Amino acid sequence: MRQTAAVDAQKCDPASCDSGACAAIPECPRKIIKQEAPYEVPYIAGDPSVCRGCFKCLKACPRQAIAKV
Numbered sequence: 030m031r032q033t034a035a036v037d038a039q040k041c042d043p044a045s046c047d048s049g050a051c052a053a054i055p056e057c058p059r060k061i062i063k064q065e066a067p068y069e070v071p072y073i074a075g076d077p078s079v080c081r082g083c084f085k086c087l088k089a090c091p092r093q094a095i096a097k098v
């Protein structure tokens with residue numbers, strides 16, 4: 030099966046992103062990375078098959094907190 034992205038809540042620290050806004054969110058072409066509020070740990074929302082496995086989110090994260098699964 031195609032690999033998708035997952036947020037590792039242990040590694041993620043939204044405080045290391047600008048104003049607590051997850052840097053990966055604007056990079057996702059499918060807009061499936063969600064954050065309830067600034068400084069909250071983001072998550073991949075909805076059906077994982079929507080993720081196209083481009084891993085732009087991995088490159089955007091300064092803490093390597095998004096992994097291929």
Ligand code: SF4
Pocket residue numbers: 036040041042043045046049050051052053054070071089090091092093094095
């Ligand atoms: S870019 Fe990485 S460290 Fe920043 S909020 Fe998103 S997952 Fe967490």
Ligand code: SF4
Pocket residue numbers: 033034056057058059060061062073079080081082083084085086087
């Ligand atoms: S791999 Fe691509 S489509 Fe999937 S969550 Fe990351 S940026 Fe979005």
